[in-house]
Amino acid sequence: MFYRSVFPRDLLSELDRLQREMQQSYEFSPSIRGLARGGFPAMNVGNTPHSVEIYAFAPGIDPATIAVQLEKGVLTIAGERASVLPPREANATVHIEERFSGRFRRVVTLPDDADPNAVSAKYRDGVLHVSVQRRQAAQPRRISIE
Amino acid sequence: MNDNTNVTRKPDTAASDMALLPPVDVIEDAGGITLYADLPGVPKDKLNLLVEGDTLTIEGEVSLEAPEGMESSHAEVSLPRYRRMFTLSKELDANKVSAEFNQGALKLRIPKADHAQPRRIEIAVM
Structure with a gap:
């Protein structure tokens, strides 16, 4: 979207x-x-020195039905959103139809230092927030000069 | 003074005035109109619904939990605000709008005024 x-x-x-x-x-x-843009859910990605933060904007979905999978450095977010449109035989007129409905699937390639064992996911206000920690070894260290 | 200065004037749209257009579904049945809008990232207390005259305004502020020092590397939701306006028609009863907001999905029901409800007109047979 x-x-x-x-x-x-x-x-x-x-x-x-x-x-x-x-x-x-x-x-x-x-x-x-x-395409990198334009799919559902819309996504924002941010970086900190310790983690990668992924936000998927998927409003109005039961979080239990969203599948978040991390495999070989690829994060997949998949699920389904039911249509609110009335059945064809109903006595109703659809004037505007812009919202996404149906099955969706989006993938994000994570950086090499992402730790697949340190992932957390939260769903709040229609946004799925996945936080992937970076491995300790990959974090910048200051090397002291003797 | 001449009026042409207005053309070269800098646009007065402040950054705080820019907003994203939330996608909507609008369905009409005999009793009224149902509007669904997607406003992901907007908490309940940051959603504003306003009916002014015959204009309905839907506005929401996005509030995301971000760790300190996060740098954005890719953004499809690029502004922290949604806004959309609709002009209501006369037969809708703006005083009886009801709203449900659940996990970023808004459902608005705007019923038709009683006098505008469909009526079956009896045909008198002479």
């Missing part, structure tokens, strides 16, 4: 956004697992 940015009453920054998006789609080399 791609959350578009909205700049009220400001055409200039709207054009700027358009230009940025075009640049991204041409210059950003796509990953071998498909």
